[in-house]
Amino acid sequence: MSQREETKDAAKKQIAFSGIGACGPPNFYGTQDAHARLEEDLARFLGAERAILYSQDFCTVPSVIACFLKRGDIVVYDSGIALATQKGIELSRCTAYHFNHNDMDNLEKVLADLKPMLDEGPLTRRFIITEGLFQNFGDSPDLRRICELKKKFKYRLFLDETLSIGVLGATGRGLPELYGIPRTDVEVTTGALSYALGSSGGFCVGENAMVHHQLISSSAYVFSAAIPPYFARVASVSLRLLQEDDSVSRLQSSINFLYSKFKECQKLKKLVIITSSDVSPILHLRLHRDLRSRLDLPVSYGGPGSAMEKIVQRGDEHGYFDENYNRESQILQQIVDRVLNNHNILITRCKRILHHEKLPLLPELMIHINVAFSESELSEAFEAVSSEIYNVLQQL
């Protein structure tokens, strides 16, 4: 979206009308007509009552979580959530429990175990937090099952759709569309304008009362300047384009094409595994379990109870460097470099800071798919990436 003529024109027009900065927080003369339009557009597009805009994707989730969850409230989260959500839970100081990544039976068990204890105490706010498209895995949870569970156990659902808005579902309306569930069943949805919408910033949608409370209680909204009006205009135009043309379906077929190529590739079977789903625009590739055990690499890095957690608690900065994590990342970087140098194709690997992460993680190769890629370009990319993966990993 950021390279389309329509969005560029809208940006140029808006800059010529209102300059770059909004020069003030939204509560003090920082709200312009462009912001109001985008809030309406987002709410309408996603089928929610109201939307609110934030200035940065990474700050949106922590601020929204800390706005509603206080000490004593309960949150049950997926153990694969991204760092922003982890920070939000930490910031809110609520009581947090986790369930195994995308394991709905485990979620049910956690909720059932908590029930007797919660029934005794006062009625607190209770949230289930998960992601529409996991930033760390590229897969999605079973939303239907989560909705059933949250209704059964009286929880609210907090869905972080940072990556999935504009991508999942037939028209890009996110995970609920994929499952045919109305958006109103998801109490809080957060998302980013900076990925599929080609703009910058974040947002939160949901019912009126929830959004209204954020207007004076959410610190990243209250203490920050509003986003530049041209960001808002660009996102509005992107939303319109998403609805007018077939970008989403073309992207989905590209994803499918590349995904099936990697899935069916025999020579990579023993070397890498794909963790992302067949609808994710980012293909996540990890080293195969067998290969990793052959290389004496641990099952995962960090996480609760790990050596890294203790090091961080001790504040021993020298221990932040993990030799194995670095070695594995370096293997992946070799592949990235070779693909770039030999084939002029830029892929990337995940970059995460081990000592900030509270949950276990593994290095990955990431291939971002853009709607503008043609099938031949994707085939060429597949050939290049698969051959370099083979070349690098076969030598180990």
Added chain:
Amino acid sequence: MSKTIPDALIDNDSPQEKAEKEFGSLTSKEWLFVSKHNPGEPLPVPIEDEPPYFILIATYLNYLILIIIGHIRDFFGKLFHPELFRDVMVKDGIAPWYANFESFYTRRLKTRLDDCFARPICGVPGRYIKCYDRTSDDYNNTYNYSGTVTERLNLSSYNYLGFAQSSGLCTSESIKTVEKYGTNSAGPRVSVGTTDLHLECEDVVAKFTGKDNALVFSMGYGTNANLFTSLVDSKCCVISDSLNHGSIRTGVRLSGASVKTFAHNDMAALERTLRSVISQGQPKTHRPWKKIFVAVEGLYSMEGTLCNLPKLVELRKRYKFYLFVDEAHSIGAMGPNGKGVCDYFGISSSNIDIMMGTFTKSFGATGGYIAADKAIIDRLKLDLTTNTYGESMSPAVLTQIITSLKIIDGQLNGNEGKERLQRIAFNSRYLRLGLKRLGFIVYGADDSPVIPLLLYLPPKMPAFSRMMYDRKVAVVVVGYPATDITSSRIRFCVSSSLKKEDIDYLLKCCDEIGDTLFLKFSTGIAGGEKHPGDYKKGIAPRWTLEEVLEKTPEDCKKAMY
């Protein structure tokens, strides 16, 4: 009439008229002033004037009545109109979004003056601001918009140097950047989100602040909120000014470090805290701290006060702590060269370990930066979460920053940057002295572009704001919880885009409203007397408007406060 904010109307102004409304031209060379603190002189302690006791008593009484009536209304409301209280009631066994007491202030006090907040605008927030006309017939729950706008004098936007413009070098360069780079920069910095513009911008910022290296981020709040987790941990201590911005408090809270606060700008209290922190060490174990940080702001946005940098630097030398200065409001706005508090006090920036600032205020852009020594920045590049996980700055915003910084620095457009700096210094001093002479209680340092005018009583907030609004001036009102409960205030943000005549008009409006609302109760302790020494004789300054307008423009350039 529509319930939603209408689209912007096409304006019929000629380009010259439009430019004049965004940035007023200078009427006389006399209305310029270079703001600078004389090194060697001690920092004048900002004197806070006290209102008469009956004002304070009336303020508490006001809140008491508001709270009692609020509770009565809540009680009967829940009895007779439960449908209005759906948001704070338990529904289907699910707890409400927020508890009753959490929303009491919002529902019962803030809603009544909601029309003074979040007034929607369109176009450039320059010298004039276009506010949509709106009315409410359900006590500010919803608004009706007629679709028209009214242009109002802008004392509310953070537009210190007047770079909010829709024409001129900054804007045309930014538009070119959109064409070349697109509308965003597609990812976090450490993935593919770094462009040559980011590197250039960091270079320009580093040179401007006088540090080795800098990092830029797409959000000012986010810069602080995610910085401290990479600087300090539970074995460290952060000593923080009691009025530090919410972003610093969020950041420190996330880091898990011990926090000690000292009374706002009280250097003796800071020294006491330092001595006890250093001598006592970590709690329980009494081991020495790994690091001690002192976090202050350069210019406090609600008080208009400056940090006492000379004293802080002296303390830093003696006690060997790390100094963090948040220059969100002072960078670009203070000092003869616009380089913030260091420039203003004539102190080398090598005395500050971490300099943080934002681009929203003086540069008409958005985002924040951190400038420090190379070793620190190199480490932060790998360690900062914003750099690795957050989106990077948008290209057009970077161009705006680079261009405006170069203008301030004199590398572009010749003398324009200097003139902007001297205009804001004059405007700030003129307005502040004028208000003091009229008899208002005004806080803050002489040269600060943030001028809070104290109202005390909460009902005067909406009254002042609406009366100003009717006189075509847009101002910001601030009350609890952003300030102390008794010190509700109006905050004027002065800009170099304002002309001297605009400030004359503003003083006239304040004079009228001050008489109507009974706001002139200063004692003269903070300055503004007719004759030096009046305060000691018990004579409070009450100049007439004519006297103020005649004498103040000249007097404000002298050290007369």
